[in-house]
Amino acid sequence: MWFHWHRRDLREPDNRGLAAADEPVLPLFVFDPNVLKYGAPPRVSFLLDALVSLRNWYRNQGSGLIVKKGSPEDVIPSLITEYDATGVTWNHNYSGLAQRRDERVAKSLDTIDAAYDTYHDGVLHEPGTIRTNDGKPYSVFSYFWKKWTDREKRAPISAPDPADLVDQDVNNSDDTHSLPTLDDLGFDEPVAEIPSAGTEAARNRLETFCDGPIYRYDEDRDYPTRDSISRLSQDLKYGTIGIRDVYARTEAAMDDADNEAERESVEAYQRQLAWREFYTQIVYFNPNVVTENYKTYENEIQWRDDDEELQLWKDGETGYPMVDAGMRQLRAEAFMHNRTRLIVGSFLTKDLMQDWRNGYNWFRALLVDHDTASENGNWQWVGSTGADAQPYFRVFNPMTQGERYDPDAKYIKQYVPELRDVAPDKIHQWHELSDDERNEIAPDYPAPIVDHKERRERAIEMFEAARGKE
Ligand SMILES: Cc1cc2nc3c(=O)[nH]c(=O)nc-3n(C[C@H](O)[C@H](O)[C@H](O)COP(=O)(O)OP(=O)(O)OC[C@H]3O[C@@H](n4cnc5c(N)ncnc54)[C@H](O)[C@@H]3O)c2cc1C
Known part of the structure; x- marks a missing residue:
């Protein structure tokens, strides 16, 4: 028999590694503390639900999902010995962290002469x-x-047949197959409602x-x-x-x-x-891009450090309605629409002139779909430091973006209740209204925390100064 180690492939159909072995397969998941330390309640909650569903599927086939906690380089060789298995299959992950882990696992398997086969999936x-x-x-x-x-x-691949899986007589109280709770793993319940997994x-x-x-x-x-x-x-x-x-x-x-x-x-x-x-x-x-700018000369950028402005951005209290709607959607749903991800990202890196890494870390703490490569690539795109990025002089105007992509202010009103009774044209002119008018029509919603025109020019200067030092 072979193990199949599920990681970011929590499914039975269309799974290359799972379908590969020509001996019966015993599926396995390992809660790795090294990976969990980058987790967040929405994602761990989604992961646990996905594992429940996967485990149920295996049970219905007369098999089961082995669940362990620990470092995979310790857990997997010891399971192979315990079950007298031939080896283990897994599907590739491409981040630097995952690759280093997989190298450690491969080494530990070599020391016990166990086989392993890995697949692009x-x-x-x-x-x-x-x-x-x-x-x-x-x-x-x-x-x-x-x-x-x-x-x-x-082409897609079918799910395994019961005959492809190791028979297991499993019941819910069986420790080998029991899943931890969020609390066991050290996470709170997510505030947001998470999509079913x-x-x-x-x-x-x-x-x-x-x-x-x-x-x-x-x-x-x-x-x-x-x-x-x-x-x-x-x-x-x-x-x-x-x-x-x-x-x-x-x-x-x-x-x-x-x-x-x-x-x-x-x-x-x-x-x-x-x-x-x-x-x-x-x-x-370029595994270094997870923490560094893709374009190395951009390392000269003198980002602004301003905790107060950063906090207002996180809280959706910037006085730019489309930005605030996006940031509040993120908190409420652990998700944000792509257009508003672009708008809030541009606002942070250009209007607030803050390092894209501040945004990356906040998104990582809240998103259900956080993915190192996609999040990093997109943050470096909006921050104008990445491969094929937005040119630094093309700065999104958060007001015209709102007017164009949310003309009736429906999205804004959904997430910013202070503006629910305000006419869309007033919402899209919020930066141009007088303080008196703003106080009159939506007293609880803040005035813009920065002047977009002024910050746009300063941001361009900030990038040009960095380029001058190339
Ligand atoms: C600042 C910022 C951060 C982002 N962080 C993430 C992230 O952590 N994880 C993530 O999956 N996406 C990220 N994106 C990309 C994009 O916003 C989401 O993939 C998309 O909003 C998810 O919704 P969807 O599945 O309905 O997308 P759809 O529009 O239906 O697209 C289908 C799929 O294509 C992929 N995709 C779409 N747009 C992009 C893109 N720009 N870059 C890479 N893949 C894309 C995703 O896998 C997505 O599920 C980020 C974008 C920005 C601007």
């Missing part, structure tokens, strides 16, 4: 397989995308999206109230859905499209999947 095209004509990893997305979209994709919930989200919204995605994806996004980010992060399954379903939607605009919309969605893989390969080849 979480992306359609693994880091290193899409390169420039000179053989280098891409740092410009449009070229990466062109090759990514032209390449043939692997597991393969069925993820599949439902995919089906709902591909049955309709995918055809409006290109036009509507930037409008937070238009309900045109897939909400699959936490599923792709934890692998409660397989990427081959997602891609195949989008191809089916492509076949069902009625016209060119709908086909382009499906392609716009596939392009976002490619952004995820672009950032995965950026972190894989």
Whole structure:
């Protein structure tokens, strides 16, 4: 028998590592304190729900999920010895932390002569397989995308049959298979309501999206109230859905499209999947970007340090309605729409002139879908320090962004109740109103904490000063 070590692949269908062994498989999950220290209540809560669902599926097949806590390099060799197993399969993770852990596990398995086989599973095209004509990893997305979209994709794989799994007679009180609670792991209950986890919930989200919204995605994806996004980010992060399954379903939607605009919309969605893989390969080849700027000359930037302004940004109390709505959505739902992630990110790094790492850390503490590569790549994009980033002189105007993407202020009013009775045009002119007028129409909502025009100029100067020192 072989073990399959589940990590960010908490699913039974479309799982390359799980399907690989030609002997019966015993599935395993290890709570690794080294990984848990980067956890947060929304994510650990989602993870536990996903594990319940996975364990139930195995039980229904007459098997079970072994659950352990400890360092994988200690736990796995000892289980292999205890069960007299041939070896273990796992699917690759691409962050530096994961790679160092996997190297330690491989070494510990070598010392007991146990076998291990590893698989590329979480992306359609693994880091290193899409390169420039000179053989280098891409740092410009449009070229990466062109090759990514032209390449043939692997087909989804079925879930294992009961005969592929080791029989286990499991009951709920069995320690080997019991899952810890959030409290056991040292986490509070999340404040936000977390999306339901597991393969069925993820599949439902995919089906709902591909049955309709995918055809409006290109036009509507930037409008937070238009309900045109897939909400699959936490599923792709934890692998409660397989990427081959997602891609195949989008191809089916492509076949069902009625016209060119709908086909382009499906392609716009596939392009976002490619952004995820672009950032995965950026972190894989440049593990230092997790803490450092991708563009090293940007290390000269003299970011502003201002704890008070940072706190107002975190609390959604900046007096810029679209920024505050986004930040409050994050707290309330452990999620934020992509358009507002861009707006609040730009506001932090340009209007407040603060280091993108302050934003990265706050998002990591709250997001259910936090993913090192995607979060880092996007923060470095808005902060103008990353690969293929937003040029530093192109600064989002938080007021016109709100007016454009939330014209009726529906999104703003949903998350900023102080503005619920204010007319949309007044909300979008909030920075131009007099203090008296602001006090009259929404006395509990703050005046803008900074002047956007002034800060925009200072931010550009800050970047130019750093470049001057190149
Ligand atoms: C500052 C900032 C931080 C971000 N942090 C994260 C993060 O921690 N985890 C994360 O998954 N995404 C992150 N994103 C990207 C994006 O905002 C989310 O993937 C998206 O909002 C999730 O909603 P969805 O699943 O409905 O996306 P959809 O629009 O339906 O897109 C489908 C999938 O494509 C991928 N995707 C979409 N946009 C991007 C993008 N810009 N970069 C990389 N992948 C993308 C995601 O896997 C997403 O689930 C961040 C963006 C910004 C601007």
